[in-house]
Amino acid sequence: MGMEYTPEQRKVIEERGKNLLVSAAAGSGKTAVLTERIVQMISDETNPVDIDRLLVVTFTNAAAAEMRERIGRAIEARLEIYGENEHLQKQSTLIHNAQITTIDSFCMYVIRNNFNEIGLDPGFRVADEGELKLLK
Numbered sequence: 001m002g003m004e005y006t007p008e009q010r011k012v013i014e015e016r017g018k019n020l021l022v023s024a025a026a027g028s029g030k031t032a033v034l035t036e037r038i039v040q041m042i043s044d045e046t047n048p049v050d051i052d053r054l055l056v057v058t059f060t061n062a063a064a065a066e067m068r069e070r071i072g073r074a075i076e077a078r079l080e081i082y083g084e085n086e087h088l089q090k091q092s093t094l095i096h097n098a099q100i101t102t103i104d105s106f107c108m109y110v111i112r113n114n115f116n117e118i119g120l121d122p123g124f125r126v127a128d129e130g131e132l133k134l135l136k
């Protein structure tokens with residue numbers, strides 16, 4: 001909040017209704033822009049979405065934790081200004097169950113919640129590398 005975004009960053013934050021691929025240098029503000037984009041979507045006045053209706057995936061656990069932390073902080077910052085906004089208050093609760101996770105964890109979540117549909121043994125688990133070597 002309060003950051004002066006560049007025109008390119010603002011475009012990424014505000015574009016809606018199409019797929020976007022953003023490629024930018026290390027430390028150039030990708031996470032900042034994605035965080036702001038998400039916060040604007042959940043605090044949109046005409047069409048606000050709930051944070052737990054979004055899927056935010058990263059490659060590493062560390063990146064997912066950083067994302068959740070930054071979105072959480074941005075919501076808290078907005079709440080300091082719009083404290084009486086009930087939708088925003090709800091988001092600071094919903095964020096704890098939001099799908100802000102690694103691709104691996106998300107895939108596991110999908111399989112775990114649908115194992116019956118694909119005829120998978122509910123006791124399934126991911127093998128570790130040693131086991132995989134033996135199996136091969």
Ligand SMILES: Nc1ncnc2c1ncn2[C@@H]1O[C@H](COP(=O)(O)OP(=O)(O)OP(=O)(O)O)[C@@H](O)[C@H]1O
Pocket residue numbers: 003004005006009024025026027028029030031032033
């Ligand atoms: N327009 C801007 N004005 C001032 N500071 C900015 C701006 N954009 C980003 N920053 C700051 O730059 C720093 C790096 O931003 P951020 O972590 O979002 O980059 P990143 O591209 O995600 O980095 P990485 O490649 O390491 O993941 C942060 O402190 C962020 O607040």
Ligand SMILES: [Mg+2]
Pocket residue numbers: 030031032
């Ligand atoms: Mg980043």
